Amino acid sequence: MDKIEKLFNDFLDCVKCLQEALNVSFGDALTETFDNLENKQIKVELGAPDKKTIQELSHKYARLKYNKLSNKLKLQIFTYLTLKAVNEDGLDVNQMPTPPAISTVIAMFMLKLLPKEKLIITDPAIGTGNLLFSVINQLKSANHSKSDFELYGIDNDEEMLSFADIEAHLSNIDIELFCQDALTPWMFNSPDVVVSDLPVGYYPLDKNAKNFATKSENGHSLAHLLFIEQIIKNLKAGGYAFLIVPQNILSGKGGSDFMPWLSDKVFLRAIIELPDSAFQNKFNQKSIVVFQNHGKDIRNSEVFLTKLDSFKSEQDLIKLNVKLNEWYTKNID
Known part of the structure; x- marks a missing residue:
C-alpha cells in the first residue's frame, strides 16, 4: 500500500x-x-x-x-x-469535480488572452471549487505568483460551498463565497472574467426564467442557457468567459437557435471540443467555449476551432498551444 x-x-x-x-x-x-x-x-x-x-x-x-x-x-x-x-x-452529477486536464486547457487560453493586471474572477456554479482553484494556481505559477485576483464563487448548495471553502483554504486562495441562486442578481462588482463548468439540466423556477431571452416557450428552461445569458449580463464590457458547456448547444439542432443569439451578444473567440473518451456517452459530451463581451475597441476575430483527441498525451497539449499561438498572432495580437 x-x-x-x-x-x-x-x-x-x-x-x-x-x-x-x-x-x-x-x-x-x-x-x-x-x-x-x-x-x-x-x-x-x-x-x-x-x-x-x-x-x-x-x-x-x-x-x-x-x-x-x-x-x-x-x-x-x-x-x-x-x-x-x-x-x-x-449528489447530482453536476456536482462532480471537473477533471484537472480541462482546467489546464482553460488556463492555457487565459494566459494568452487576459491582461496582466488585477482581475475580478468569478465562478457562478463553483461547486467544490476545484476548477476555479486549479486554474488560479496555474495562472499564479506561470506568472511566478505575481498575479492579483479578486475571487468570488456562487452556489445554491451549502455543502458544495463548505467543500469550496476548505479547498480554498488548503490552496492558500482568498475567495468570497455566496450561497444563492446564480440566476438572481449577483452581490458583487461585475467580473472581468467568468470561469465555470455550467450545470446541465432544467431550471425549475419558471417565473424567474421568464426574465431571460433564452427561456423555453413551453415547460422548464435549460439552466445552462440561462446561465450563459446571466454571465453575459454581468460580465464587464470587454470581459472574458471560459465555460464548459454541453456540446449539443453549439452545433446541430440545439445550436441552430442558440448560436446565432450568442454570436449577436458577444464575440466568440474559441470552441474546443473535449475528447470523446472523457465522457461515458455522446449525449454527455462537452466543449469549452471562450467568448468576449462587447466593449470599446473590442473587435471580432476568426474563431479558434479544434477538437482534442485525448487528455493522456502531453503532445496533444503542446500541439494545442502551438495552434493557439498561431491563432493569437494572426487574430488578436
Whole structure:
C-alpha cells in the first residue's frame, strides 16, 4: 500500500467515525473533519460527539500527523474524499469535480488572452471549487505568483460551498463565497472574467426564467442557457468567459437557435471540443467555449476551432498551444 492510499484510508476512517457519531451525511462529516484538524480541536455541539468518540477521534487524528503534511498532499486527499462524498451522498452529477486536464486547457487560453493586471474572477456554479482553484494556481505559477485576483464563487448548495471553502483554504486562495441562486442578481462588482463548468439540466423556477431571452416557450428552461445569458449580463464590457458547456448547444439542432443569439451578444473567440473518451456517452459530451463581451475597441476575430483527441498525451497539449499561438498572432495580437 503506497503512502497516498494509506493516508486516504486513515482520513476515511476519521470521517466515518465522525459521520456515525453525528448521524450526518458523508459530506458534512468530511468538512467537519477538516475543520477539526485545521482548528486543532474537536467541535462539540449539543453533546455530540460524546466523550468516548472524542477520545477515539483524538487518537485517529494524532496518527494522521496532520501538521506535518504538505498542503498539496492535504488537498489531494481532500479531493479524493470529495469524490467519495459525491457518490456516497448521491449528489447530482453536476456536482462532480471537473477533471484537472480541462482546467489546464482553460488556463492555457487565459494566459494568452487576459491582461496582466488585477482581475475580478468569478465562478457562478463553483461547486467544490476545484476548477476555479486549479486554474488560479496555474495562472499564479506561470506568472511566478505575481498575479492579483479578486475571487468570488456562487452556489445554491451549502455543502458544495463548505467543500469550496476548505479547498480554498488548503490552496492558500482568498475567495468570497455566496450561497444563492446564480440566476438572481449577483452581490458583487461585475467580473472581468467568468470561469465555470455550467450545470446541465432544467431550471425549475419558471417565473424567474421568464426574465431571460433564452427561456423555453413551453415547460422548464435549460439552466445552462440561462446561465450563459446571466454571465453575459454581468460580465464587464470587454470581459472574458471560459465555460464548459454541453456540446449539443453549439452545433446541430440545439445550436441552430442558440448560436446565432450568442454570436449577436458577444464575440466568440474559441470552441474546443473535449475528447470523446472523457465522457461515458455522446449525449454527455462537452466543449469549452471562450467568448468576449462587447466593449470599446473590442473587435471580432476568426474563431479558434479544434477538437482534442485525448487528455493522456502531453503532445496533444503542446500541439494545442502551438495552434493557439498561431491563432493569437494572426487574430488578436
